[in-house]
Amino acid sequence: MTVVAGTFSTTSFTALAQSDSEKSTDGTVPVSTWASSVPTATKELIVQSVAVNSTAFEGQEDGQATFIGSKTETALLSLAKDHLGLQSLAEARANEHIVQMLPFDSRRKCMAAVIKLRDSNKGYRLLVKGASEILLGYCSSQANLETLDEEPLDSTQRQALQNTINQYASRSLRTIGLVYKDYPQWPPAGMPSEDGHVKMDSLLSLSDLTFLGIVGIQDPVRPGVPDAVRKAQHAGVTVRMVTGDNVITAQAIATECGIYTGGDGVIMEGPVFRKLSEADMNAILPKLQVLARSSPEDKRILVTRLKALGETVAVTGDGTNDAPALKAADVGFSMGISGTEVAKEASAIVLMDDNFTSIVTALKWGRAVNDAVQKFLQFQITVNITAVMLAFITAMYDDHMEPVLKAVQLLWVNLIMDTFAALALATDPPTEKILDRPPQPKSAPLITINMWKMIIGQAIFQLVITITLYFAGPEILNYDRNSEDEMLQLDTIIFNTFVWMQIFNEFNNRRLDNKFNVLEGVHRNQFFIFINFLMVGLQVGIVFVGGRVFEIKEGGLNGSQWAICLVVAFMSMPWGVVVRIFPDIWFEKAAKFVGRPFVIVYRILGKGFSAIGKLFRRKPKAKDTESTDIPATVVIAPPEEKGQERG
Known part of the structure; x- marks a missing residue:
């Protein structure tokens, strides 16, 4: 922030680049010209107003001497140092006898300091700095820049100062007013005080301060x-x-x-x-x-x-x-x-x-993280539904109660489902398009209707494919049900197809909306590409060399069998398009109709278990009640000193 304009008495200055001899049509002169014409006593008064009545201090940043603190105060101190003869802030404060400091009052929009003047015959000086139009209302006189005499502030002069404030404000400048008042004694006669300290409200209540000047501080809007x-x-x-x-x-x-x-x-x-x-x-x-x-x-x-x-x-x-x-x-x-x-x-x-x-960056990443969680859940729930239903149905049908997917195969599927899918789906970086949609309310479900539609749709597809292969596979592929080798090949095809359906379904789960382009931005997610290549490589290796460990056909599948697995599994992607085309409102109505009996049963069971739980809940004994009868403790934090705000 920088002081770029100011008005003191009848003179105005600007920090705009122009020659010292040049003067604008409205009487405004360059700040260097203005500063050279200001009497020494007036300079000292302005320096007092910005140096003593301030909480900023001198320090270093990157090896350079600078002022540290409120940007408004550092801008005023820079003006005093560059043009009004301020050499050392610490020295300027040490040379003044500070009697009282009044911190920034957020209601009055100002702060103040009281100093004892070096000339004992002049008494004390109140220095006030803050919002210019507010301080103007507390003033009854204006300082003459040449003599520092207090001249009555009539309505014409007051309106002229107000017009200057409005003009600076219309240029996006922060306007700071500097006012003061000399008193023969402190506290002033008839003014209430405590231990020699006077409150801000009491000082401003008389509205008899002297207006010194206005400065306009520019805080340019950052690019972007x-x-x-x-x-x-x-x-x-x-x-x-x-x-x-x-x-x-x-x-x-x-x-x-x-x-x-x-x-x-x-x-x-x-x-x-x-x-x-x-x-x-x-x-x-x-x-x-x-x-x-x-x-x-x-x-x-x-x-x-x-x-x-x-x-x-x-x-x-x-x-x-x-x-x-x-x-x-x-x-x-x-x-x-x-x-x-x-x-x-x-x-x-x-x-x-x-x-x-x-x-805005945090907003994008917040939405991206929420999307990542939803993508992962959409994928994981689909796999869970399919795997559980497939294992249950095939185990119930099998004479030995063995599911078509063996334990070690399910461990591999679980690795895909938990670890690889999380890395692949949860690492999509945010894009600008993520800001094109409205924010989600707090009450929005984590799993939306659109997600449930994709979950149920893909689960149905995968169950239909795997169960069809399990029950009708021998007839479709012309395998002999009595041949252990051919039935092992069929189990291998089912396992391979199931895994490949999850790989292709990962692409479907890259989108949570009803748009079709599931490959959009995939080149920006190197994790997704790497994870999918890794899963493909591991699955091919498992089929060819993992027969004994994974209880599948040793030596793997032939070309036609691989083609069956890949083509059938790939169909989950066009099926995803069909699911997206299906209207959400239709799915919601169907889900409510089908799910209503389950909801009713769930509520009945919930109430029943709750009632049973109350019967077995241990009642508190008198001893327990007495032991917990501890009076509440209220901790009251001590009041903090209010920090300074911008004026």
Whole structure:
């Protein structure tokens, strides 16, 4: 952030590049020209206002001397150092006798410091810094830049200063006002105090301060932020800006970022927002895009109200006072560079680069992880249903109660199902297209209707194929049922076909929607390609050389048998297209009709087991009751000192 404009008394300066001799049509001069014309006493007063009344400090970053702290304060200190003669911040503070520091007040949008003037005859000086239009309302006079005499602030001058504030704000500049007041004694006569300390409300209540000047600080929007906001909005995320800046500045920045769209969009100030009734607040929230001049409490109210309406809320913050909102949100994002430790502790995620675009990246990865879990479940449940049903049916039919899939074969299938499938399906990187769909509500099931349709559809296909081969395979392939060798070949074909159906079905499970292109983006997932090549190689090796271990035909299958396995298994992919074409609404109705008896039985059994459980549940004895009768302990954290927020 950089100071790019300012107005003190009747003079204005700009940090725009122009020659020192050049003067703009509205009387604005380059900052170097302005600084050279400012009297020494006025420079000292401005330096006092930004150096003493500040929480920033000097430090080093990457071996370079710099100011560390609030970006607003470091910008003001840079102006003082570059143009007003500030040499050392520590020395400037040491040279002043600081009597009282008043930390930033989020309600009044200002902070203050009291110093004892070096000339004992002049007494004490109150230095106030904060939101310019708010401080202007507390002033009754204006300082003369040449003599520092206090001149009455009439309505014309007040309006001129307000116009300057509005002009700076319309250029997306943060406007900071500098005001002061000299007192012969401290605490001032007739002003309430505690141990010599006066509260901010008491100081501002008299509205008799002296207006020194306005500075406009530019905080340029980072490259990529408008595009990131657009992507978030396209993904169904409503982006709202909550700021301490005034309405005009907030509107200009929000418009530049694409947050404020005009039309039905609403911009509101925090004090107005917090006074709304619950019904009015609920009515305005869908249209609210910018909340200006807001306090941390306004931010917390906004978060809790949105959550009460069923919204999933993410909040960004960097200050200590942002902690309640970060805690209240479903997901809190704190700033890793500029954020306080309190904000980081209260948040769920720390943005190490302080960049809004990282939130969009987190959004993409969050959706990608959710998709990965759903893809894996869709694949795994299909295999489980097919394997269990196939083992049960064939074991019941067999004279020796042996299923067609042997134990070691099921172990290999389990390896495919758990390990390889997880690596293959859960490693798809997020793409830009993942933001094209709306967010899922919290109540959305993990396994959707579309997923159940694919699970049931593929399970039916695999069961039909394997059971047909098991019962009608000898007739279809012209095998002799009395020949152990040929029946072993048939079992090998069934096992091989079953495994290959899982391999091809992995491609079907790369999509969770009803689109047909299951190969989209497969080249970006090297894990998927490698895992499938590995599974193919291992399956071929098992069939050819694993006969004794896997209880299949030794020496493997011939060419025609391999063709049968591969062609039949490959049919699961065109069958997947058929399943996707089948309307979801039809499947949902059919599932409810077929599943209703099972649901009824499940509920009856659930109530029955619950009733039985109550009969055998041990009743608490009197001794147990006495031993657990411990009074509740309430831990109250000590109040923390409020951190500074942006003015």
